[in-house]
Amino acid sequence: SSLKIGLIPADGIGKEVIPAAQKAIEALGSDIPKPEFVPLLAGFEYFTRHGEALPEETVSALKECDCALFGAVSSPSRRVTGYSSPIVALRKILDLYANIRPVISVAANPADKPDVDLVVVRENTECLYVKQETITTTENGREARATRLITERASRRIGKMAFELALDRPRKHVTIIHKSNVLSITDGLFRETVRAVPQLPEVNGRFDGITIAEQLVDSAVYRLFREPQIYDVMVAPNLYGDIISDAAAALVGSLGLVPSINAGDDFVMGEPVHGSAPDIAGQGIANPIASIRSAALMLRRLGYAKGADRLDKAVDEVIREGRVLTPDLGGHAKTTEVLDEILKRI
Amino acid sequence: SSLKIGLIPADGIGKEVIPAAQKAIEALGSDIPKPEFVPLLAGFEYFTRHGEALPEETVSALKECDCALFGAVSSPSRRVTGYSSPIVALRKILDLYANIRPVISVAANPADKPDVDLVVVRENTECLYVKQETITTTENGREARATRLITERASRRIGKMAFELALDRPRKHVTIIHKSNVLSITDGLFRETVRAVPQLPEVNGRFDGITIAEQLVDSAVYRLFREPQIYDVMVAPNLYGDIISDAAAALVGSLGLVPSINAGDDFVMGEPVHGSAPDIAGQGIANPIASIRSAALMLRRLGYAKGADRLDKAVDEVIREGRVLTPDLGGHAKTTEVLDEILKRI
Numbered sequence: 272s273s274l275k276i277g278l279i280p281a282d283g284i285g286k287e288v289i290p291a292a293q294k295a296i297e298a299l300g301s302d303i304p305k306p307e308f309v310p311l312l313a314g315f316e317y318f319t320r321h322g323e324a325l326p327e328e329t330v331s332a333l334k335e336c337d338c339a340l341f342g343a344v345s346s347p348s349r350r351v352t353g354y355s356s357p358i359v360a361l362r363k364i365l366d367l368y369a370n371i372r373p374v375i376s377v378a379a380n381p382a383d384k385p386d387v388d389l390v391v392v393r394e395n396t397e398c399l400y401v402k403q404e405t406i407t408t409t410e411n412g413r414e415a416r417a418t419r420l421i422t423e424r425a426s427r428r429i430g431k432m433a434f435e436l437a438l439d440r441p442r443k444h445v446t447i448i449h450k451s452n453v454l455s456i457t458d459g460l461f462r463e464t465v466r467a468v469p470q471l472p473e474v475n476g477r478f479d480g481i482t483i484a485e486q487l488v489d490s491a492v493y494r495l496f497r498e499p500q501i502y503d504v505m506v507a508p509n510l511y512g513d514i515i516s517d518a519a520a521a522l523v524g525s526l527g528l529v530p531s532i533n534a535g536d537d538f539v540m541g542e543p544v545h546g547s548a549p550d551i552a553g554q555g556i557a558n559p560i561a562s563i564r565s566a567a568l569m570l571r572r573l574g575y576a577k578g579a580d581r582l583d584k585a586v587d588e589v590i591r592e593g594r595v596l597t598p599d600l601g602g603h604a605k606t607t608e609v610l611d612e613i614l615k616r617i
Numbered sequence: 618s619s620l621k622i623g624l625i626p627a628d629g630i631g632k633e634v635i636p637a638a639q640k641a642i643e644a645l646g647s648d649i650p651k652p653e654f655v656p657l658l659a660g661f662e663y664f665t666r667h668g669e670a671l672p673e674e675t676v677s678a679l680k681e682c683d684c685a686l687f688g689a690v691s692s693p694s695r696r697v698t699g700y701s702s703p704i705v706a707l708r709k710i711l712d713l714y715a716n717i718r719p720v721i722s723v724a725a726n727p728a729d730k731p732d733v734d735l736v737v738v739r740e741n742t743e744c745l746y747v748k749q750e751t752i753t754t755t756e757n758g759r760e761a762r763a764t765r766l767i768t769e770r771a772s773r774r775i776g777k778m779a780f781e782l783a784l785d786r787p788r789k790h791v792t793i794i795h796k797s798n799v800l801s802i803t804d805g806l807f808r809e810t811v812r813a814v815p816q817l818p819e820v821n822g823r824f825d826g827i828t829i830a831e832q833l834v835d836s837a838v839y840r841l842f843r844e845p846q847i848y849d850v851m852v853a854p855n856l857y858g859d860i861i862s863d864a865a866a867a868l869v870g871s872l873g874l875v876p877s878i879n880a881g882d883d884f885v886m887g888e889p890v891h892g893s894a895p896d897i898a899g900q901g902i903a904n905p906i907a908s909i910r911s912a913a914l915m916l917r918r919l920g921y922a923k924g925a926d927r928l929d930k931a932v933d934e935v936i937r938e939g940r941v942l943t944p945d946l947g948g949h950a951k952t953t954e955v956l957d958e959i960l961k962r963i
């Protein structure tokens with residue numbers, strides 16, 4: 272049987288890094304079922320030509336795939352009526368409720384522990400991302416409102432995911448990120464629900480050895496920069512998770528290194544944490560590492576640990592050697608040159 | 618005539634740093650009108666004893682003051698019915714619509730330019746801080762909702778404040794922070810309104826020389842760590858401003874250095890950006906610098922530039938000498954020892 276992988280490069284450097292990830296997956300040979308790639312359309316550029324950012328065919332084709340890789344999507348520079356981010360929509364449509372973003376520095380010596388080794392577990396379907404917004408005109412001018420939704424159900428399942436991931440990590444430590452000193456009801460519910468996960472009857476005491484801490488989002492960002500080693504698994508509502516994962520990426524040298532998966536109970540979509548990078552798009556210098564690591568995360572989640580390990584090890588070696596790197600890491604190499612180095616080592 | 622200054626130490630190290638700022642102000646002698654200090658109560662500790670966090674007497678006494686200094690407030694570790702943050706309330710009651718947070722590194726040599734020299738201009742009255750939250754129970758469990766309010770009026774006045782501050786700075790550059798790729802209506806309104814400030818008839822072309830950039834909040838935090846020198850004035854809705862100012866504080870070595878003022882059209886309240894720090898409260902080792910600098914910002918805003926300069930210069934010297942510093946800066950000194958060094962130099 273084959274492994275059907277949807278490919279949605281979308282905008283900007285997405286079109287450069289997703290093909291690189293495809294080649295890396297192809298190089299795995301018999302470590303994974305024969306991959307079958309399904310190219311799919313979406314994005315802001317697609318929107319400007321066709322009036323929709325996420326065509327129905329893409330959604331229905333994805334439902335036939337085993338997994339997918341998503342590139343990056345550009346943001347309109349002004350408000351554009353009818354436009355809505357396709358990645359936000361896909362997360363909801365496919366119920367990919369967990370955005371898992373490991374941020375790990377590569378130690379110079381493979382035997383050393385990395386300085387930064389944490390994973391952001393971001394709730395992926397609600398918070399301000401429900402995009403329920405209204406605007407009215409009053410005598411004082413316009414007033415806009417957005418709804419921030421936090422449910423017990425979504426908080427519980429993201430909490431479970433965080434504890435599940437913590438179980439597999441040496442430090443077994445979960446930090447809950449919230450702002451319940453201001454949002455006592457919504458973030459209060461998030462905090463309380465995640466805290467209560469280890470006591471759920473269905474988890475059967477499995478999470479008992481895990482330690483729990485919590486932090487206000489503002490001070491979490493501060494401490495992330497000052498003492499990143501205090502973090503192991505960070506679990507956060509959607510928007511805080513978005514911000515914290517970018518902050519963590521700064522610690523390891525480049526957004527171009529940080530992968531993620533959008534995971535649900537029956538689908539997984541890899542996605543580099545970086546954006547479409549319009550400033551460098553088309554120059555062939557985008558870092559393919561975040562996408563290749565996203566492919567590795569995706570394969571690992573599907574149970575192909577051996578294939579995933581080979582991708583990660585090849586990337587680690589190229590970073591350690593430090594000879595062939597893209598400009599975001601201070602190098603002069605092209606996307607294809609970095610890819611070739613990685614392919615040689617797979 | 619005298620200068621009536623309300624003092625609200627509130628919780629934790631607030632009680633240690635606000636008295637230090639009081640002493641520093643007293644040392645200014647005739648550079649300011651004779652200060653008259655009005656001690657006022659508020660905070661979480663006060664709440665636990667009296668069932669309210671912000672007594673009515675504090676609010677009415679503040680209305681008789683020329684300005685105030687607020688310390689820090691502790692956060693309940695669980696949801697506490699009836700408790701609401703007094704600092705958030707004060708900002709609204711006194712219409713202190715701008716939270717101005719300069720983040721400046723002290724160069725080793727007074728002649729050198731600082732590496733980081735930016736100011737976060739945070740909208741201080743709306744966004745998720747309107748605290749309109751509801752919770753209901755459905756068949757799937759509890760669901761909580763919060764309203765995020767962004768008005769044209771508040772966005773415009775904070776925009777004006779940001780441009781006003783930019784005018785006085787050598788680089789004259791404003792970066793608008795938003796997340797309009799997701800919140801196209803609320804953050805769209807914020808972005809659009811701030812962008813349009815220079816064209817308002819009443820500003821009369823005064824802001825024409827100011828350059829404008831914008832950034833999504835996630836990537837703004839990333840870039841803040843990677844290239845802080847790209848920022849001059851950052852203007853942001855309330856919650857993003859909260860997070861960004863803590864992130865910027867990490868760049869200059871300690872939250873214990875970063876001051877702020879909550880400013881309205883007719884009142885100003887200084888407030889260190891740090892929190893109540895329960896872990897070190899009562900030990901006499903809190904850094905008094907953020908509070909003393911907050912006093913300086915407050916005095917500057919009231920027109921007492923000479924007094925403000927003397928406070929800032931004294932603090933700069935103590936930091937540069939590096940002999941007497943609190944533990945957050947790697948030193949071993951007590952609050953009072955740092956204060957004494959500063960007082961000697963005022």
Ligand SMILES: CC(C)[C@H](C(=O)O)[C@@H](O)C(=O)O
Nearest residue numbers: 344356358359513798799835
């Ligand atoms: C493109 C944008 C809608 C998206 C998000 O905010 O989730 C991105 O920043 C991310 O982190 O994947």
Ligand SMILES: CC(C)[C@H](C(=O)O)[C@@H](O)C(=O)O
Nearest residue numbers: 452453489690702704705859
């Ligand atoms: C204490 C808290 C309510 C406050 C805020 O979020 O505004 C604090 O973090 C600050 O930045 O002044």
